[in-house]
Amino acid sequence: MTVLDAKVERLETDEATGYTAFRLGSFTFRRDEYFAHISWPKGNHIIEIDRFLRATVRDIGWGFFYGWIFFDDVFGTTNHYGTVDVFAGSYDKGCKDAGIDHLETFTAEAVSEAFTAISQDWISQGYDPLNAPLETGTPIGPKGPERTDPLLRAFIAADRMLGLPGDKPVRSDASGFPVNRAFADLDFDLPDVECEPGFEGQLHAINLFDHIARSDVTWNPSISAVTRANICCVTSEEHMLPVIHGNDRNEWFIQLSDEIHWNIADKNSGAPRGRIVMKAGDVCAMPADIRHQGFAPKRSMLMVMENGTPGLEQRYASGELKPYPVDFG
Amino acid sequence: MAYKTRTGSLASYEKGVIELDDDLRKYAFSNVFEVAGKSAPYERVAVVQNLEYVAEVVRAEGDSPWYAAPHDEFAIVMDGEVTFRFVQLQDDQVPGHEGGAIRLGAEPNGPRMGRVTARKGHQVLLPKGAAYQLSSARPSVAIIQTVDGPETVKKWNDICVLKEA
Numbered sequence: 001m002t003v004l005d006a007k008v009e010r011l012e013t014d015e016a017t018g019y020t021a022f023r024l025g026s027f028t029f030r031r032d033e034y035f036a037h038i039s040w041p042k043g044n045h046i047i048e049i050d051r052f053l054r055a056t057v058r059d060i061g062w063g064f065f066y067g068w069i070f071f072d073d074v075f076g077t078t079n080h081y082g083t084v085d086v087f088a089g090s091y092d093k094g095c096k097d098a099g100i101d102h103l104e105t106f107t108a109e110a111v112s113e114a115f116t117a118i119s120q121d122w123i124s125q126g127y128d129p130l131n132a133p134l135e136t137g138t139p140i141g142p143k144g145p146e147r148t149d150p151l152l153r154a155f156i157a158a159d160r161m162l163g164l165p166g167d168k169p170v171r172s173d174a175s176g177f178p179v180n181r182a183f184a185d186l187d188f189d190l191p192d193v194e195c196e197p198g199f200e201g202q203l204h205a206i207n208l209f210d211h212i213a214r215s216d217v218t219w220n221p222s223i224s225a226v227t228r229a230n231i232c233c234v235t236s237e238e239h240m241l242p243v244i245h246g247n248d249r250n251e252w253f254i255q256l257s258d259e260i261h262w263n264i265a266d267k268n269s270g271a272p273r274g275r276i277v278m279k280a281g282d283v284c285a286m287p288a289d290i291r292h293q294g295f296a297p298k299r300s301m302l303m304v305m306e307n308g309t310p311g312l313e314q315r316y317a318s319g320e321l322k323p324y325p326v327d328f329g
Numbered sequence: 330m331a332y333k334t335r336t337g338s339l340a341s342y343e344k345g346v347i348e349l350d351d352d353l354r355k356y357a358f359s360n361v362f363e364v365a366g367k368s369a370p371y372e373r374v375a376v377v378q379n380l381e382y383v384a385e386v387v388r389a390e391g392d393s394p395w396y397a398a399p400h401d402e403f404a405i406v407m408d409g410e411v412t413f414r415f416v417q418l419q420d421d422q423v424p425g426h427e428g429g430a431i432r433l434g435a436e437p438n439g440p441r442m443g444r445v446t447a448r449k450g451h452q453v454l455l456p457k458g459a460a461y462q463l464s465s466a467r468p469s470v471a472i473i474q475t476v477d478g479p480e481t482v483k484k485w486n487d488i489c490v491l492k493e494a
Contacts, residue, residue: 161403161454182332191451195443202456203415203443208405209450224452225403225474228428230382232403232474252377254361254384254472255345256407256450257336264349274349281337281362281407282345283376283384287355298332303405305474307379324355325378328485 008114018143020121024114025104043100054129054242060115061152067248084111130217132238156222163206171214182299183213212301229309238299246291248313250325255282258300289323337362338408358490361386365470374482385473389465395433399424402455402475406447409469415442415459429478
């Protein structure tokens with residue numbers, strides 16, 4: 001694997017729309033009023049702009065997450081934890097057969113800088129791609145005033161457990177996170193914590209549902225609790241996951257409220273395998289050989305359990321570990 | 330627009346569907362309320378397995394045995410009300426096995442740390458260095474984030490959807 005020593009370059013600014021074009025390696029990125037246009041030496045690709053921006057800010061905010069992030073069937077990134085592949089058509093049978101697929105590897109920092117520069121130029125005030133579509137404006141049209149607030153909200157990552165002294169706080173009215181409209185029908189109480197004298201502060205509990213209900217972003221997990229390398233993430237999901245995720249390891253979903261519809265496809269070819277509808281209380285593994293995309297008709301609460309053991313991706317890639325998690329005997 | 334949030338319970342839950350051109354065992358699809366409904370009290374049934382890590386579903390009913398683990402565990406109450414009592418372990422009482430909860434013969438003789446009463450949606454720290462006991466006056470459900478251990482019960486063939494309905 002050759003890691004290109006490239007950094008993002010600003011190209012021309014379109015006089016009519018006001019948007020600037022960018023280059024990273026041999027990929028160029030342009031946008032017009034409706035679409036992002038991606039070009040590479042052997043091909044071109046078009047992505048609806050809302051989808052492109054929703055995918056881009058999450059990809060950066062997640063630190064490129066685990067494995068493959070498909071913006072759509074053609075374009076995306078693969079995380080190698082220090083370096084990142086940017087690909088077009090590399091996992092699409094049509095592009096492969098036509099010989100127009102292309103992949104370049106960069107440092108993670110270079111890709112992050114490129115995607116951040118693109119996002120800052122292409123996102124105007126009134127539009128937040130981390131919000132649900134019902135809660136934000138539209139990205140279409142010519143460039144407006146640039147946003148001055150943070151575009152990105154990365155993982156809230158508890159070191160041990162949310163709310164512990166010295167750890168990441170739970171969301172609250174006081175910290176600027178009101179309960180989302182979609183969970184206004186729920187009553188949120190606090191657990192009763194009674195410590196014996198001398199043990200004050202050593203017992204801990206939170207209302208996790210309250211924390212999730214106050215999230216101002218969608219499809220953007222936060223880590224709530226950690227057992228060694230076992231990471232419990234929680235997230236609120238509304239509308240559609242704006243990427244298709246192909247994990248480099250097995251992961252698990254526990255549906256805490258409402259429902260999410262998942263489309264499942266083969267990770268390498270994109271060939272559909274079917275669908276899973278998860279309702280409150282359902283538990284399902286997402287094997288390491290698939291890609292999945294979620295659709296949430298109503299804002300819902302999802303728990304994701306990830307194994308963050310370093311080097312796990314190589315053990316799956318080599319075949320040492322099976323691409324599914326349970327031995328049924 | 331007024332929204333209606335749907336959470337499940339032992340008495341009322343609706344299971345989703347899995348329709349795949351694939352071996353359904355790879356997805357290990359189950360439902361925590363269904364698992365708890367068919368479990369004995371305090372049977373710690375694995376519904377998630379990520380190599381050495383698991384999430385166990387527990388039907389809390391009456392008093393559980395006393396447990397301890399050589400690492401932090403976390404419980405999320407999904408239905409009902411569960412009280413967790415904690416006793417501090419002395420250094421030589423902290424379990425030395427690799428991971429997961431072990432069952433203690435009786436309440437440890439260390440100092441009582443206190444208790445947490447948790448209801449639906451609450452997450453509770455079960456800290457390393459403490460023994461704990463769960464109690465519930467009526468059947469309740471909790472998910473425990475932990476490590477595959479001596480108390481982990483695996484009955485995947487009984488709890489998972491193996492073929493499409």
